[in-house]
Amino acid sequence: MTTIGYYPGCSLHGTGRELDMSIRAVAEVAGVILTEIDDWNCCGASAAHSLNHNLAVALPYRNLALAEEQGLTEVLAPCAACFSRLKGTTVRLRRSDALLETMRGITEHDYHGTVRILSMIDFGSRLLDEGLAEKLTAPLDGLKVAPYYGCLLARGEEIVEGYDAEQPTGMDAALEAAGCEIVPWNFAVECCGGGFSMSLTEAVVDLSNAILTDAEEAGADALVTSCPMCHSNLDMRQRTINEAGLGPHNLPILYLSEVLGLAAGLQPERLGLDRHFVDAMRVAERSA
Amino acid sequence: MARVGVFICHCGENIGRTVDCPAVAEAAGRLPGVVESVDYKYMCSDPGQQMIKDAIKEKKLTGVVVAACSPRMHEPTFRRAAAEAGLNPFLLEMANIREHCSWVHEDREQATAKAVDLVRVMVEKVKRNAELNPIRVPVEPTALVIGGGIAGIQAALDVANGGKKVVLVEKSPSLGGHMARLSETFPTLDCSQCILTPRMVEVAAHPNIELLTYSEVTNVDGFVGNFEVTIKQKARYVDPDTCTGCGACYQKCPVKKIPSEFDAALGSRTAIYTPFPQAVPNKPVIDAEHCLMLTKGKCGLCEKVCPTGAINYEDTDREVTRKVGAIIVATGFQLWDHSAYGEYGAGKLADVIDGFQFERLLSASGPTGGEVRRPSDGQVPQTVVFIQCCGSRDPKRGVEYCSKICCMYTAKHAMLYRHKVHDGRAVVFYMDVRAGGKGYDEFVRRAIEADGAEYVRGRVSRIYRRADGKLIVRGADTLAALPVTIEADLVVLADAIVPQTRSAELAQMLGIAYDMNGFYSEAHPKLRPVETATAGVFLAGACQSPKDIPDSVAQASAAASKALGLFSNPELEREPIIARVNETTCVHCRACINACPYTAIDDYDITDRNGNVIRTVARVNEGLCQGCGTCVAVCRSNSIDLDGFTDEQVLAEIATLE
Numbered sequence: 052m053t054t055i056g057y058y059p060g061c062s063l064h065g066t067g068r069e070l071d072m073s074i075r076a077v078a079e080v081a082g083v084i085l086t087e088i089d090d091w092n093c094c095g096a097s098a099a100h101s102l103n104h105n106l107a108v109a110l111p112y113r114n115l116a117l118a119e120e121q122g123l124t125e126v127l128a129p130c131a132a133c134f135s136r137l138k139g140t141t142v143r144l145r146r147s148d149a150l151l152e153t154m155r156g157i158t159e160h161d162y163h164g165t166v167r168i169l170s171m172i173d174f175g176s177r178l179l180d181e182g183l184a185e186k187l188t189a190p191l192d193g194l195k196v197a198p199y200y201g202c203l204l205a206r207g208e209e210i211v212e213g214y215d216a217e218q219p220t221g222m223d224a225a226l227e228a229a230g231c232e233i234v235p236w237n238f239a240v241e242c243c244g245g246g247f248s249m250s251l252t253e254a255v256v257d258l259s260n261a262i263l264t265d266a267e268e269a270g271a272d273a274l275v276t277s278c279p280m281c282h283s284n285l286d287m288r289q290r291t292i293n294e295a296g297l298g299p300h301n302l303p304i305l306y307l308s309e310v311l312g313l314a315a316g317l318q319p320e321r322l323g324l325d326r327h328f329v330d331a332m333r334v335a336e337r338s339a
Numbered sequence: 340m341a342r343v344g345v346f347i348c349h350c351g352e353n354i355g356r357t358v359d360c361p362a363v364a365e366a367a368g369r370l371p372g373v374v375e376s377v378d379y380k381y382m383c384s385d386p387g388q389q390m391i392k393d394a395i396k397e398k399k400l401t402g403v404v405v406a407a408c409s410p411r412m413h414e415p416t417f418r419r420a421a422a423e424a425g426l427n428p429f430l431l432e433m434a435n436i437r438e439h440c441s442w443v444h445e446d447r448e449q450a451t452a453k454a455v456d457l458v459r460v461m462v463e464k465v466k467r468n469a470e471l472n473p474i475r476v477p478v479e480p481t482a483l484v485i486g487g488g489i490a491g492i493q494a495a496l497d498v499a500n501g502g503k504k505v506v507l508v509e510k511s512p513s514l515g516g517h518m519a520r521l522s523e524t525f526p527t528l529d530c531s532q533c534i535l536t537p538r539m540v541e542v543a544a545h546p547n548i549e550l551l552t553y554s555e556v557t558n559v560d561g562f563v564g565n566f567e568v569t570i571k572q573k574a575r576y577v578d579p580d581t582c583t584g585c586g587a588c589y590q591k592c593p594v595k596k597i598p599s600e601f602d603a604a605l606g607s608r609t610a611i612y613t614p615f616p617q618a619v620p621n622k623p624v625i626d627a628e629h630c631l632m633l634t635k636g637k638c639g640l641c642e643k644v645c646p647t648g649a650i651n652y653e654d655t656d657r658e659v660t661r662k663v664g665a666i667i668v669a670t671g672f673q674l675w676d677h678s679a680y681g682e683y684g685a686g687k688l689a690d691v692i693d694g695f696q697f698e699r700l701l702s703a704s705g706p707t708g709g710e711v712r713r714p715s716d717g718q719v720p721q722t723v724v725f726i727q728c729c730g731s732r733d734p735k736r737g738v739e740y741c742s743k744i745c746c747m748y749t750a751k752h753a754m755l756y757r758h759k760v761h762d763g764r765a766v767v768f769y770m771d772v773r774a775g776g777k778g779y780d781e782f783v784r785r786a787i788e789a790d791g792a793e794y795v796r797g798r799v800s801r802i803y804r805r806a807d808g809k810l811i812v813r814g815a816d817t818l819a820a821l822p823v824t825i826e827a828d829l830v831v832l833a834d835a836i837v838p839q840t841r842s843a844e845l846a847q848m849l850g851i852a853y854d855m856n857g858f859y860s861e862a863h864p865k866l867r868p869v870e871t872a873t874a875g876v877f878l879a880g881a882c883q884s885p886k887d888i889p890d891s892v893a894q895a896s897a898a899a900s901k902a903l904g905l906f907s908n909p910e911l912e913r914e915p916i917i918a919r920v921n922e923t924t925c926v927h928c929r930a931c932i933n934a935c936p937y938t939a940i941d942d943y944d945i946t947d948r949n950g951n952v953i954r955t956v957a958r959v960n961e962g963l964c965q966g967c968g969t970c971v972a973v974c975r976s977n978s979i980d981l982d983g984f985t986d987e988q989v990l991a992e993i994a995t996l997e
Contacts, residue, residue: 217681237803237811268806 056123067279069323190230348382488516490880497899563875606706720828
């Protein structure tokens with residue numbers, strides 16, 4: 052059995068519960084053991100790097116060091132921000148021995164650079180390779196989906212490694228394996244409003260509205276994301292957007308892991324589909 | 340006993356700043372055999388050369404060392420001066436204390452010591468130099484011009500009008516190149532075809548020009564004055580001698596949907612075709628890839644309708660060879676493929692087109708008859724966005740350089756669009772406008788002020804097609820510091836100018852250098868802009884760097900005059916730096932014959948007085964040898980030496996460094 056480390060971060064214990072549930076469920080189907088890093092801490096997200104550079108590196112560094120000490124060589128960081136911070140830290144450490152020394156001093160942990168951080172996209176293809184492909188017995192035949200990457204799953208050239216920031220296709224293989232039809236659309240890498248959900252809701256309303264509009268015009272039945280922040284903006288704020296006189300939208304926002312779970316024949320409740328603001332249970336009915 | 344003179348040049352500050360030239364002169368003066376050693380500010384100047392000449396006469400010098408710049412720069416200058424003073428020019432050597440010393444070092448003391456070493460090495464060499472006499476080789480007064488675009492046409496006509504023969508090779512079925520596809524030309528808006536086609540006709544009719552279209556150069560042997568060129572004439576399947584160009588064949592051809600290269604895939608052509616109605620020669624060829632007869636063995640319609648029986652399905656590629664004295668390379672450019680830009684639609688949006696496509700939409704002979712109609716639905720676009728620097732000045736995903744001509748043709752495009760669609764909106768995104776040239780900036784101002792093109796300084800970050808068919812162009816207006824979004828009907832990308840796909844292959848065939856971008860390198864960026872480092876090979880047009888029509892024509896005329904200069908003498912002097920076989924010690928192992936990259940060494944039978952072969956040895960052909968020294972290195976019996984670089988000279992140079 053393959054073991055992959057797991058770094059849920061704050062979202063997956065909060066607003067991104069469905070992501071956590073669906074990841075654990077599909078990992079189980081694929082026969083992959085997820086081992087949560089013991090005593091993990093905050094990745095720093097968007098707050099730390101605007102305060103203190105060392106803090107912004109030290110927080111992810113400690114998580115990497117813990118993972119290494121606990122014998123984990125690969126760690127899944129499902130949240131796009133966690134992924135970017137953790138993977139970005141591995142890149143920065145590779146570039147600078149001085150930074151590595153500083154971090155050793157600050158955290159009193161010796162990290163040797165052996166941990167590989169996986170994004171949700173990496174994880175999806177990994178599960179297919181691990182045997183999930185043969186277990187997708189209930190494909191979502193013909194479900195038209197718009198794969199949505201947002202900012203951090205496609206950007207940071209050295210971080211995402213090999214994806215084209217302007218035309219990412221990382222989710223395509225997994226979605227096609229799940230029986231989905233990918234619609235060509237224009238807003239796959241546009242900003243959803245990100246962390247402005249609370250502080251500048253109007254911006255999120257505008258930006259997310261544009262994304263939803265384009266996906267609907269492209270004929271999508273659902274939008275698929277891998278980021279809990281995007282999900283909360285596009286799913287939770289859909290009502291706000293409609294109330295602002297835009298739309299009206301009624302577009303289910305799915306996680307990649309939920310799509311894979313449905314195609315594997317799992318109960319939608321086990322994947323958290325019943326927890327969405329915009330009804331996502333209707334998608335489950337498409338599953339053969 | 341050797342009497343060597345040493346002359347140290349300061350090259351103004353270039354050498355003098357880093358090297359203590361008087362100290363070098365003093366040290367050189369103490370070397371055995373040196374009878375004169377002086378330094379001077381500019382040795383290449385007239386008084387400097389006079390110093391050398393005077394010393395040769397007064398001190399009866401047997402050898403001269405000039406310590407100055409690279410011999411590539413001024414060796415001919417100083418050798419000429421030595422010859423004028425009565426010294427065999429090959430008794431003068433240069434020590435390079437500029438490129439090899441002052442320009443690459445900072446420490447004055449160490450640089451001075453190195454300069455002394457470099458001088459000492461050359462003194463030891465020159466003591467062992469032998470008098471050499473230039474080799475004279477005949478010159479074939481015919482020029483090969485590769486490429487039949489405007490640069491090649493101009494070069495061919497200039498050489499031919501100068502009274503010399505020309506072989507013009509063009510890979511496509513017609514002369515004309517890219518210029519034939521243009522609508523009107525900046526900065527005067529004269530019709531491209533109107534000024535070009537008479538020249539094409541002139542080429543075809545010129546008694547001094549042999550025109551080989553649908554042909555490619557496949558091999559080049561020989562050297563300046565005596566190149567032997569192999570040319571592949573691709574099978575045309577139409578006999579150009581019997582064909583009258585009546586056009587019955589392509590009117591009947593059933594394969595009609597082949598994207599036309601000439602119309603940048605906006606129009607289509609048949610399998611038997613002439614690229615455009617004014618083609619020269621105006622004789623069709625059959626595209627073997629698409630012809631039903633040639634691919635499936637059925638059809639034969641063109642053969643049936645041809646009134647002169649010119650169709651020949653059995654035609655094959657032919658190879659011909661030509662002897663030429665000079666080669667003018669005018670292979671031109673192509674556009675960079677913008678499908679690398681995902682943010683501009685990755686080449687998949689029908690209404691995001693390149694500059695050539697827009698030229699064809701503007702052209703009276705184009706697929707829309709000169710009406711601007713967009714490819715997707717044939718509608719007249721009411722808003723057209725032009726984006727400059729697409730791929731240019733983008734070291735990461737495109738090319739690093741400026742493509743030079745796009746600012747001008749974009750201004751022309753915006754202008755012509757406004758002339759044709761009076762109420763239309765033309766928006767140009769630019770980084771900065773580079774309109775250096777006679778009448779050029781005035782032209783851009785006219786596009787803005789008289790024709791109302793809207794210029795927005797900034798880059799476009801994304802183009803996508805909205806469901807209603809509008810192209811949404813999002814970018815930045817960096818002067819207003821605002822994001823801009825434009826709903827456009829058509830977007831024209833000014834794609835970067837890049838070399839032809841197989842430019843490197845041709846360069847290797849010709850033995851000429853090319854830069855990191857694939858453009859051919861001139862011999863000197865300022866002083867020898869049309870010559871290559873290979874004697875007898877000249878450059879014209881955009882194969883060297885992005886160029887507009889006036890620049891291409893100017894360079895073509897310059898290249899032609901270089902070729903005519905070369906042809907002005909029936910013989911050519913070349914450096915006598917060639918290998919020589921000692922026939923008494925040669926054991927005829929043939930290692931040198933196999934190693935020679937120029938096939939300049941051959942077997943030679945030594946016969947007795949009755950004509951019986953007593954021994955076979957290797958012998959060097961003086962005309963072909965390039966003096967590379969490869970044979971010297973492989974000779975097992977130490978029987979080959981290189982004139983001017985003998986083992987004795989080289990070993991003496993090395994020995995003095997210990």
